[in-house]
Amino acid sequence: MRATSETHSSNAIATPEPKRSRPRAVILGAGFAGLNAARQLRNSAVDVVVIDRNNYHLFQPLLYQVATAGLNASEICQPIRGLLGKYTNIRVLMAQVESVDRANKRVILENDALEYDYLLVATGAQVKFFGPPSWRENSTGLKTVEDALTLRRKILSAFEAAEQSKDPEVIRQLLTFVVIGGGSTGVEMAGAIREIAAEVMNRDFRNVNSRDARVILIDALPHILSSYPEDLIDKATKELERRSIEVLTGERVTDIDANSVRVGERVIPTRTVVWAAGVEPSPLLKSLDTELDATGRAVVDADLSLPGSDCEFVLGDAAHFDHGLDAALPGLAPVAIQQGRYVAKLLKRRVAGKTYEPFEYFDKGQMSTIGRAAAIVEFGRIRTVGFFAWLLWLFIHLLYLVGFKNRVIVLVEWTYSYLAFKRGSRIIIGALPEPAPSPTVKALPESTPEVILAPPLERAPTNTRPST
Structure with missing residues (x-):
């Protein structure tokens, strides 16, 4: 990427700059x-x-909502020049x-x-990807806008491909979503994927029941959300499981390929793997x-x-x-x-020739959303999981989101999504994945892995609002 403002085309060994009057x-x-x-x-x-x-500031805490069709990328990004360009002492270079x-x-x-x-x-x-290079090739992280759009394309395309498939095993593979890493990013992604499968996609398809989708959250540590107190972790885990999210803790991923994730000797057929492990x-x-x-x-x-x-x-x-x-x-x-x-x-x-004190951090606690109408919050004496925590999460994220226009748009999108059970950003951008082959399992020389194929779930009733 090249500098785009007031830079020279010469090489890095540039001539000395003129003496400056200001630091x-x-x-x-x-x-x-x-x-x-x-x-x-x-x-x-x-x-x-x-x-x-980049030429924009990214509000990373809401990237997962772009990945799961809740928001558009432009709603969590703000041009840097638009934020700083009016100040005469500030220059911006891309x-x-x-x-x-x-x-x-x-x-x-x-x-x-x-x-x-x-x-x-x-x-x-x-x-940071652990393991061989194939893990990076067959899973997608969530740190950039490009990551979020890639995940959105994969998730939405999986439902589209499942709608057209007549092979039950292929459908199960397409509708199995594996999230590796049980921190805030992993938990938020797992909850959001399950939400769109159970509450949004079921209205869009006729030949496949999107509520049959499996969402599996895997973490090598004994607990998810390990930075929280144990009582909050237990409540959050139970809330995830109540939403039909499978939580596997104390489990290490041993292989990721184009068609499956291996956890120990077990194999989970899937084509969508979210890497949130580090x-x-x-x-x-x-x-x-x-x-x-x-x-x-x-x-x-x-x-x-x-x-x-x-x-x-x-x-x-x-x-x-x-x-x-x-x-x-x-x-x-x-x-x-x-x-x-x-x-x-x-x-x-x-x-100005004045003294200054060492840096001292004021702990503002931590919070993570679990899904629709549920979050986990730890802030001082406030330690809670559920609807109140979710409202607090919404308020704080709107407060910190950069740009008044973005705050208004995001508030409208959230309100619409909550009331109508719809997400307006279900647009697939970019090339579609290749058609999925029948799930296959790599042969092991000394043992046969256990292949985890879930039986079809019974169709849930139309009204699946979570209790609060």
Whole structure:
């Protein structure tokens, strides 16, 4: 990806820039941390350059709703220039960052180099696949708009193909959806897939009963949602099972191919696998020549600066911050938002010759939606699962969604979906998958795997509103 604003076509070894009269802060990434840092620095005594490989800010917590036809991608994205372009001290570049030359205080772009006085690395995280390369080829993560649209295409196409098939085994395979990873992303995806199968798709098809769809949630840990208290985990698990979602915990995936997922010696025929089992920081951090933790995040000091530096900071999912804590802060949006604002305020105080305090995180708790009219929330004394938690989840996500227009559109979409049991974004974009062959199982030399084929479910009554 090439820089698209005020960059040069020369190679990265560019001539030195003219001497600047004001300090320049370069922000890598326009996610929650980068965007909030830039906004905090608006109209300040610091010139700001925001670099992102995309021209939009993505509200990642609602990506799963794009993947399951609840929202359109444009409703959770906002053009970066539209958010920051009106501020005269902020410049936006759509470019691919190749590396950071800390010795010369330069950011190396694909076709240019940019000097900085202050550097804020907020490059976020990407999906991490375990296992052989075939696992990446046969499953889809959920970190980008492209991921969400790919999943939506696969999910909707599975129902379309099942409608045309006359082979019961092929239909079972097509209508089996496996979600690997029992964190918030995995739970939200599993709940949303089950919701559209039971409440939405059943109105659209005649030859196949969409309520026969299986949704299987697999996690290697003893519990799903392991960051929550055990009592909330139990309630959330029971709620998922009440919605006919199969929860397999303490189970390790041993193979993924185009037609199945292997869990130990059991084989689950499926053509749609969602990978929600882990993320890793951007590989750009390796160019910083600094200490990284076991997951690849940069270890930072109490003010979020790199050790030994007073001008280079790492924020959000890219940072390992554990000062005064039992463990490093998790990669959550509230963490990134607070860190972005903190570093921006720090820079303004430093330029003004003022002192500043170390970063201190205000814990805003955690929340995850389980499906229609149910969520899990832990915030201070509020610890609940159910309808009230879901309403709180809706309010918080609308509050943090960037852009007033997007908030209004999303609120209308949610209201329509809740009242009408419909989703308006059931549009298949891109090439359809190849027609599914009959399910096959790879032969094992010493044992025969157990193939899990569910019997057809009895047709549920038309009104399947969950109790609240």
